[in-house]
Amino acid sequence: MTTTSDRPLQLLKDRLATISDVSAAEAALDWDRQTYMPEGGVEGRAEQLAALRRLAHEILVSKETRSLLEVLDEPEPGSEDFALARLARRDFERAVRLPAELVAELTRASALAQPAWERARAASDWATFAPHLEKLMRLQRETAEHLGYEDHPYDALLDLYEPGSTKARVQQMFEELKTLLVPMIHEIGALPNEGRSRPLYGEFDEAKQEEFGRGVISDFGYDWGRGRLDRVVHPFCAPLGGPGDVRITARFDRGWLSPALFAILHEAGHALYEQGVTPSYSRSPLSGGTSMGVHESQSRLWENLVGRSRAFWSFYYPRLKETFPEPLGETDPETFYRAVNEARPSEIRVEADELTYNLHILLRFELEVALIEEDLSISDLPAAWDAKTEEYLDLTAENHAQGVLQDVHWAAGLVGYFPTYSIGNVLSAQFFEAATKAHPEIPEMMGRGDFEALLGWMRANVYRHGRRYYPDELVEMATGHPLDTKPYLRYLKSKFGELYELT
Amino acid sequence: MTTTSDRPLQLLKDRLATISDVSAAEAALDWDRQTYMPEGGVEGRAEQLAALRRLAHEILVSKETRSLLEVLDEPEPGSEDFALARLARRDFERAVRLPAELVAELTRASALAQPAWERARAASDWATFAPHLEKLMRLQRETAEHLGYEDHPYDALLDLYEPGSTKARVQQMFEELKTLLVPMIHEIGALPNEGRSRPLYGEFDEAKQEEFGRGVISDFGYDWGRGRLDRVVHPFCAPLGGPGDVRITARFDRGWLSPALFAILHEAGHALYEQGVTPSYSRSPLSGGTSMGVHESQSRLWENLVGRSRAFWSFYYPRLKETFPEPLGETDPETFYRAVNEARPSEIRVEADELTYNLHILLRFELEVALIEEDLSISDLPAAWDAKTEEYLDLTAENHAQGVLQDVHWAAGLVGYFPTYSIGNVLSAQFFEAATKAHPEIPEMMGRGDFEALLGWMRANVYRHGRRYYPDELVEMATGHPLDTKPYLRYLKSKFGELYELT
Numbered sequence A, B: 001m002t003t004t005s006d007r008p009l010q011l012l013k014d015r016l017a018t019i020s021d022v023s024a025a026e027a028a029l030d031w032d033r034q035t036y037m038p039e040g041g042v043e044g045r046a047e048q049l050a051a052l053r054r055l056a057h058e059i060l061v062s063k064e065t066r067s068l069l070e071v072l073d074e075p076e077p078g079s080e081d082f083a084l085a086r087l088a089r090r091d092f093e094r095a096v097r098l099p100a101e102l103v104a105e106l107t108r109a110s111a112l113a114q115p116a117w118e119r120a121r122a123a124s125d126w127a128t129f130a131p132h133l134e135k136l137m138r139l140q141r142e143t144a145e146h147l148g149y150e151d152h153p154y155d156a157l158l159d160l161y162e163p164g165s166t167k168a169r170v171q172q173m174f175e176e177l178k179t180l181l182v183p184m185i186h187e188i189g190a191l192p193n194e195g196r197s198r199p200l201y202g203e204f205d206e207a208k209q210e211e212f213g214r215g216v217i218s219d220f221g222y223d224w225g226r227g228r229l230d231r232v233v234h235p236f237c238a239p240l241g242g243p244g245d246v247r248i249t250a251r252f253d254r255g256w257l258s259p260a261l262f263a264i265l266h267e268a269g270h271a272l273y274e275q276g277v278t279p280s281y282s283r284s285p286l287s288g289g290t291s292m293g294v295h296e297s298q299s300r301l302w303e304n305l306v307g308r309s310r311a312f313w314s315f316y317y318p319r320l321k322e323t324f325p326e327p328l329g330e331t332d333p334e335t336f337y338r339a340v341n342e343a344r345p346s347e348i349r350v351e352a353d354e355l356t357y358n359l360h361i362l363l364r365f366e367l368e369v370a371l372i373e374e375d376l377s378i379s380d381l382p383a384a385w386d387a388k389t390e391e392y393l394d395l396t397a398e399n400h401a402q403g404v405l406q407d408v409h410w411a412a413g414l415v416g417y418f419p420t421y422s423i424g425n426v427l428s429a430q431f432f433e434a435a436t437k438a439h440p441e442i443p444e445m446m447g448r449g450d451f452e453a454l455l456g457w458m459r460a461n462v463y464r465h466g467r468r469y470y471p472d473e474l475v476e477m478a479t480g481h482p483l484d485t486k487p488y489l490r491y492l493k494s495k496f497g498e499l500y501e502l503t
Helices: A004-035 A039-060 A063-071 A080-097 A100-123 A126-147 A153-161 A167-190 A206-220 A258-275 A292-306 A310-323 A333-339 A354-372 A378-393 A419-438 A442-446 A452-461 A471-479 A486-499 B004-035 B039-061 B063-071 B080-097 B100-123 B126-147 B153-161 B167-190 B206-220 B258-275 B292-306 B310-323 B333-339 B354-373 B378-393 B419-438 B442-446 B452-461 B471-479 B486-499
Strands: A229-231 A237-239 A246-250 B229-231 B237-239 B246-250
Touching: A004 A039, A004 A063, A004 A080, A004 A237, A004 A246, A004 B004, A004 B039, A039 A080, A039 B004, A063 A080, A080 A126, A100 A126, A126 A153, A126 A354, A126 A378, A153 A167, A153 A354, A167 A354, A167 A378, A167 A419, A167 A486, A206 A229, A206 A246, A206 A258, A206 A310, A237 A258, A246 A258, A258 A292, A258 A452, A292 A419, A292 A452, A292 A471, A310 A333, A310 A442, A354 A378, A354 A419, A354 A486, A419 A442, A419 A452, A419 A471, A419 A486, A442 A452, B004 B039, B004 B063, B004 B080, B004 B237, B004 B246, B039 B063, B039 B080, B063 B080, B080 B126, B100 B126, B126 B153, B126 B354, B126 B378, B153 B167, B153 B354, B167 B354, B167 B378, B167 B419, B167 B486, B206 B229, B206 B246, B206 B258, B206 B310, B237 B258, B246 B258, B258 B292, B258 B452, B292 B419, B292 B452, B292 B471, B310 B333, B310 B442, B354 B378, B354 B419, B354 B486, B419 B442, B419 B452, B419 B471, B419 B486, B442 B452
Parallel strands: A229 A246, B229 B246
Antiparallel strands: A237 A246, B237 B246
């Protein structure tokens, strides 16, 4: 029953629904841009995306939204309406705190920085990119000041992607990871390089790769009636407005099995999360994932804890071998399992293994914090990058393209984003351990290609809630603890200790 | 140079650009809905499309737009800005004249009528659809009253699709067509049915059909860097915001060559028009085609005057035969030319040949005029349909599914739309004759698969102008005459007179 005092809430919901619709349209246009749009559409599409973004922003920061938020009766704490009002306030506050000119300047600066970064990386030419980064970092510092923070400007930026997290907490997390990872990586690095990943290279028909990947994620529970898989240059998962349309993408390499296979499992992890959100949350701020870190926990869980496990390959390797009898003929299951888990420091983050991956993130986190603090100047950044690469990964950078210029994030205006990758890794193990505690049969089921118990636990404890709970609340509810590195460290230590016979 | 008095014009252009962006987004979402969207996206997509439609409407009818139109200095007559202001006023006036409740009621009524029509057609059950049509026609009469007209309510509806046209002019056009067509069709109908179209049936690999179609429209000048071809149930051309992204679609039947081949040529005709509009008109009301009739003239021109001509097949038939040596082995070029031009009254409009097609339209035009006039009641419509089918096509309707229920238009809320198909037919010949007068080598060039002169004339005289001129102005400028049935009648008489050896 709708009472008079429910009226502002209903009007607010209507406005938020329109914002969701426009944002979903924007996501669909961006998906199309990356999949099927012809070259000639580039300019027009950029205008369309900008127009939709602007309209969604205008509706959010309008006087009408402000009035509704002001007169709204506080919904019952813990209720869905409570969560909705809380998120609406959070989104509204952050949108109005940023002056329109600053947002425009940041958009313009990053639109210029991205092609400059592409050219700089191609030529391994730091000097032409440096002024762009100088400007972007200044704008990011301004952004942080406008958004506000308690302890550190970096907190304001991090909170955009990981609500509630802080620089101090991320630092603490990395301290705990470093203690185990750095010595382990040094120890493995000292072993002779056996080239374990060799079986992943050869001649692998792309259509067959795709068919195999589709089979696996169908078993995971990815619903093709509410999604699809297409080819792109940079894979991503595209939720196009609620759990009814959640698409994934992949990139194929006929000479190398890893990129497509693990991208499909990774993006399917994101998609399982989105497909599992309560349908009635659609067209509201409650839809979608609660943070980048929690989202990443699901891509990592299905890619790594499932897709690089011995149980998984005990079931799927015979099928893969049947699919590719020629290139895999000589490879036994254990050798293949070791191939997909080779740990070896390399310069490129996106190609890093589970063990070294977090050190790539740590390095970026420390550098972006120092840049925001102005404790590090842009001109000193390349040397600092190389020094940390040496310290954490025992590697000497070959050139800036492989070093400080390798990622698009900073050029794209993303500062405070990198840590969510490691938060995701940590949470993936924490969620997996909690699921396995509730259903000890999960590993054995995985060995039969049966993911029902695992998916069921994730749906019940994580997916269905969408953005209803903040990450801290969700993690605590689902696992009984706040974010905790111990399950992840246990997982890495046991897995790689065995794989490399470490003492 | 921008003077102070240019300011309202620039502000108006900015608003119109946003409306164009949002409409282009809507078109892209609709393209996706019909091509790649998974089943699960249906509900969400409907909401997104409705939201974009609503936002574009709100920006158009806003106080700000009204003020700008009021204070605008009249641009120099004949200039692009003059045309832009004229169109903006036209679009604004028509949008504000319709009460929001009427628009909403019409949208709702047609959303309900379409599934009802689908069910009714499947069961050939007129009675369940009749109340929907009753209501829709009442709403259409109201719409006409709000839009306003000089002579006849039908004029107001027709003007939505064909600016400047009237019921009286369409009636006159059909009178002229009927004089030739009705006796010709009777004469052909009296000849023994030779089943001329038989060569079009057989086993035609779909991928090869597509490849052949792609080759032909590449020769036409369709630019793949600004378009693409995808598969759908009901083919359409999708301009997604300016000439940079104009996609086409087709439906394939492996047992029948016609549907895909002629749909590709037809939709490519629409696309050539859109790809040829002056690029600087993008993001303004000047972009796109000037009317449904002129648009249809281009799809018909490339499909029929080119794609069903003897010159065309003299060049392409050997290639088609090479593509399909098995089913076409026994068929000589002349037999094939006669196959794609078989004229024979049939009940279904979308399968009709060039000669009988216009009588299908005439029948619908007369009936919808009578319904708007309330000169014909909904309950008498099926009998009136059948009587006209008998009169014009010598056919006795088998059932309502093949008769009065065959088209979706009325259920979709389109009244006044049908005549634009025949206007398109008439104009196709008028434009083609003018082009051939300017470049007498066009038919001979077509026989070498060279369409440069034809496309060049169309671009220079029709396409580049977009919506700058109203249809009457454009036709007069391009051909030296107002809309004129004579070229079309000459074309039909000569082509079918020869094909059927008529006296």
